[in-house]
Structures are given as C-alpha cells and as structure tokens.
Amino acid sequence: MLWKKEKSIIDKIKTYLDQVDRCRNRFRVCIERLILEPENAENPAILEEVHRSESKADDLRRSIELQLYERALIPESRGDVLGLLETLDAIPGMFQSLCYQLLLEKITFPDQFRERYLHLVDVNIKSYDLVREAVLGLFFSKDVKAQTDLVDAVESDSDHMERDLIRDIFSSKMDKADKILLKEIVINTGDISDQAETVKDRLILAIIKRKI
C-alpha cells in the first residue's frame, strides 16, 4: 500500500532491463550472422528482431518516465533515475544502428578481421553487461563497486582493440573506401563501451550524492 507506486516502477525497470537484455542477445546473434554470412537472406529478419526488441525497450522506458513524473520519487532522485535510464537506453539504440549499418551499407569484413571484430563486439557487450548489473544494484540494493571498476577496465581494453584493428585495417591491401567503412564500424562498436562508461559515471554520481 505504502509503496505501491514505487514497486510498480521497480517492476517496470526490471522488465525494461530484461527487454534490453533480449535486444542484446538478438544483437549478438545478428551481428555474427552479418559478419560471418553477410549474404544470408535471413539477415533482415534477424535484424527485424533486434529492431523490435529495441523498440519495445524504448516504449517501456517512456512509460517508466511518465510514471516517474507522476510524483514518484523526490525530484532529485527522479532526475538521477531518468538520466540513468536515458543514458543506458542509448546502448540498445547502438546495437540496432550497428546492425543496420552493416546490412544497409553491405559491409563485409575480410576473413582476417572477422574473429577480431567479433571479439571487439563481445568486449563491448561485456561492458554493457557490467553496467547493467551496476544499474540493477542501484535499483535493487546490491553492491555495485565491482561492476563499476570493471567497466573502466573493459572500456580501456576495447579502446586498445579498436586502435589495433584500425591500424591493421589500414595496413591491409583493401580499397581505401572499404577501409574507411570498416573503420567507422569499428569506432561505432567501441562507442558501446564509451556509453557504458557514461552510464557508470552517472551511476557513481548518484551513489555519491546519497552517501551519508
């Protein structure tokens, strides 16, 4: 009774995070298909699944925002939660854009870069996984220090891998235009861990503000 409104928002946030997870899983499947089997006719259908899950996550976030504006939480906390959700919500958007970019621009990774690129994708997905756990911690009373520390380390790994990959792409004998396209994909992939780091920064700020 006392905290019906708050409980309903907590449940919605949980559903939202599960939805983003669904998007993350579909993204992983989709990107592997787009890299390893770029000509597969089923790719648009798989991408459509990524799009649908991203769109559902977006709807859920908007509904949480509306509910938050209806007097749940004190304004200061409301701002923190809204900010966190908005920065986190950029990540499924990035998953989707990356898939569209690969499909629409018909980008094909040469064999020698495929595994390395997929490894970069996994590192960036890991940064999302970590920051998601940390956000859950704020909403569900768990310690988040381990996750937030790791986000930095993973983001740094991703930066190194990005630079190495770009250097090797430009050292290869590909067409210059293809090199530029691949570079863009690599940079956009690395942006996921940058965004995870932004979410982590906001999270830490929210925690510090509540320190007694």
Added chain:
Amino acid sequence: MYRLLSGIFMGWSLGSNDSANIFGTAVFSKKIRYRTAVILCAVFVIVGALLEGRAGMHTLSGLVNQTADSAFAASLAAALTVTLMSVLKLPVSTSQAMVGAIMGIGILRGQINFSGLTKVVIAWVATPIGTIVATLVLYPLIGWFLRLLRLNIFTRDLFLKWGLIIAGCYGAYALGANNVANVTGVYIQTGQLNVLQAALLGGGSIALGAVTYSKNVMITVGKKLVRLDPFSAFIAVFSMALVVHTFAIIGVPVSTSQAIIGSVVGVGILKGVQTIRIRTLLLVLFGWIGTPSIALAIAYLIFRLLFH
C-alpha cells in the same frame, strides 16, 4: 471576551509563520501536498497543545501577575511585533515577542518574576545549541541505521518521504505543545480561560494560521531547506521537533525558527560546509535581544495608553 481576540490574532500569525519550519521541506520537495501538510499540521498542533501545552502556560503566566487588560495588551503587543517584523520580512520568534510584551507590562506594574525570566532566556540560547547537538548525534546515528538497511534508491526515497512527514507531524505536535503558551497562556492567570480551553483556543488559532496563510512562508523556508539533501533536511526537522518538544516538557516556549537554524548549522558542521550566513546568525541574535525589546516597548505603550 474581545480581549481573547488578540490571543487568536497571535495564534493565527504564529501558525502562518512557524508551520513553514515544520512542513516546508516536505511540501517544497513535493513529497506531500500543501493541503495535506496543513491539515496534518493543524491536527498535530491541536493535539500537542491539548496534551502537553500546560507546562509552558504555567511558565508564562508565572512571569507577571496578569489581569484581563494586561493579558489583552501583552497578546496584542506581541502579535503587532510579529506582524511588524513580518512586514519588514524579518523572521522573528513569537515566544520572544510574547515574553518581551509580558515584561513591558511587568515593568509598568513593577512586578516581574526574574527567576522565571532567567529560565526562559537560558532556554532561548539553548535552543539553537540544542538542535546543533541533536543534529550532530542524530545524523550519524540514523545514517548508520539507514546504511544498515541497504535500501535501494526507491525504498530510500520512501523512507525519507515518510521520515519528513513523521518528523513534520512530530514538529507540529511540538509546536502546539511548546508555543500554545504564547497564544493563550496569559489568559489562564486572569481566569478568562482554563487550561483546557486555553490549549484548545491556542492550538486552534495556530492551526487556523497554518491552514489559511502559511503557503508563501512554507515555500520560502522549503526552498532554503531543500538546498540540503533530503536526508539532512529530515534530520534538521526531526532535531528541531525533538528540541522544541523537550522545551515544551520543561515548560519554556522557544522559537522553532531558531531551532531549525541550529539544525542547519549542525548539518554544516558535519558536512564541512557553510550552511548559514552571518546575516542569519545576526537575526538569531536580534531575536534574543531586538524582538523582546520591541515587544516590550509596544506593550508598555499600549498598556500605558489604554489601561494605566
């Protein structure tokens, strides 16, 4: 009967001003609707006045032997002082105005109980010091408890929301118990009211002030206090309520405004930041000296012109 009107006027101005210290933060941070806040405030003020208001009434009625005329003049002088200061936008204490007014009449009639006065003045100085100490103790203690609970952002907010509401209700109770003496205490000695009637009329008029005219002050005070984080604001209101209630039990009417200033200074000490400006401290000092002096002069004049 008309002589009671000055007491009601006094209670009304007290309620319209001091309820801000109690529910300002909760209302301004939108944790509770203004209407709900003033209703809670009114109910708890009356309950406080009825259950624990008599001790303060005895102290005030013991300062000077009152007649119906002197009681009327004292209340009117105190209410005029508070209103004048409010027009000048100076936050003042009704307790200090009332004691000043009673003294003014006492001087004119050559009868003052100095031992009672000493108790009152010590309590004034002890009020902000008391809330500083209460804040220094309560902040780490409740903070430790809160950490122990490991609340998430939502449950923590809920804790603070209800904390602010409960501290507000307690503050209203303490206000009623402590300050009702300022409003109708003088009428007991004259026999115009018995203790129960005085508590009911005093509490009721404070409640009326809270319900009808407290919004602007509440928002102003809330804006100031809300600059503190919600936890600090909760501790500030709770410390204020605790100290004002303690003085209600001892039987000395004190200022809730000065009590809350002490709380805010306490938070500043703990957090290592300056929460209070020199101007605010000067206002506290003015409350101890200036307000009773002005009320004393006004009461002296009113009583001399009308009844002496």
